[in-house]
Amino acid sequence: MSKDIRIKKGLDLKLKGEAELNVSEIARSKVYAIKPSDFHGVVPKLVKKEGESVKAGEVIFFSKTDEKVKFVSPVSGKIQEIKRGEKRVILEITILADAQDTFVEHSPKNPNDLSTEEVKEHLLASGCWPFVKQRPYDVIANSADSPKAIFVSAIHSAPLASDLNFTLKGKKEALKAGFDALQKLTSGKVHVTVSPNADFMPDGIKAELHKGYGKHPIGLVSTQIGLIDPINKGEKVWVVQIEDVAIIGELFLTGKVNLERTLALAGTGFEKPGYVVAKMGAQVADVVNANLKNGNYRVISGDVLTGDKKSTTDSVGFYHTQITAIPEGDDYDFFGWNLPRPNKFSVYRAGMFSFLTPGKKYDLNTNTNGEHRGFVLTGEYEKVCPLDIYPMQLLKAILVKDIDQMEALGIYEVAPEDFALTEYVCVSKQDHQHIVRNGLDVMIKEVG
Structure with a gap:
């Protein structure tokens, strides 16, 4: 039985620059990158060397602490460079991409015909296991564990987040196969929380569906876990992003690992906020596609609250579903702390008037004030x-x-x-x- 969840606490940051519902064409990046730092706690062990050829979906490195957990190339091409930092820590593996991808072929499988171990092995061998994260600790799940439940957040409530009705359009079959696979991984329930206006969910999924109401952070999975089935000491819960459920489902349907996302380009730093389709690890410069305005803007992989600051030569984060560009906060108001500022947003009322216009949108910068x-x-x-x-x-x-x-x-x-x-x-x-x-x-x- 589904359970609607509601929160009264929270805060919606209403920012200007919401992405328009259209997809712009972008050039394929010449270079893609995989950063071990995107996978917290993972110490990489390389299986490829500089100059070696790889296919899309071929293993680049695995985790030293759990050798079954593999990380694969998003594209086919050649390993261009393995960048190292202090004590030879691997910072980044760059891949010079081919004009077209050649994929590692896995056999299409029906999750309903497989055992729990067979589903796990398929996800591990294909490189899709990093999509499965664990609570507590917010790290990649241990494949030897059995979670009490799996949670999927199908709500984006963060500032300027992508519209899931748009980005997941036409992916119902892949989502259904993905949920069939997730159900095999737990003896408990798979919980998925959607917004009231969601229309991308397939019928007959093997999951308990919930509707979430309220401000941000209603879209964060911790909020949903706390209201539906809280974690107690000694228990483990696994979580997966809704976009990654579709990637997992596509693996079972086609036998290919297609590490592709529909990314929202949002914020006042873009000439035309909208959407692009790009492979994970694409260079930011290619993704923004000359859409970035002239001026001093901060480019963020992710949302303004949790994302990472990027230069145009950096790559898009593995788990991120949007690129945000907002003004860099390098200017200061003289006596700004002591003067009324009617056109700025604040949760505090001292000298601020934003509480009088709760629906107003703002062009906020990165200044911490x-x-x-x-x-x-x-x-x-x-x-x-x-x-x-x-x-x-x-x-x-x-x-x-x-x-x-x-x-x-x-x-x-x-x-x-x-x-x-x-x-x-x-x-x-x-x-x-x-x-x-x-x-x-x-x-x-x-x-x-």
């Missing part, structure tokens, strides 16, 4: 965090590495993205997402 300082108790964190936790107390417990308090305050229930809004409203300008990531790493090391 303040400097890093000690935590100040304001009560604003709790207004934007719908999780059943005390966010400030958890952050402080992480900073002093108090493992018992971290457990008691809900460290197993959270991921860094869940603290993006508390970070946004923080008058102390603390890096909440970085703090939480460090806390999760401490728990992995100390508790496992």
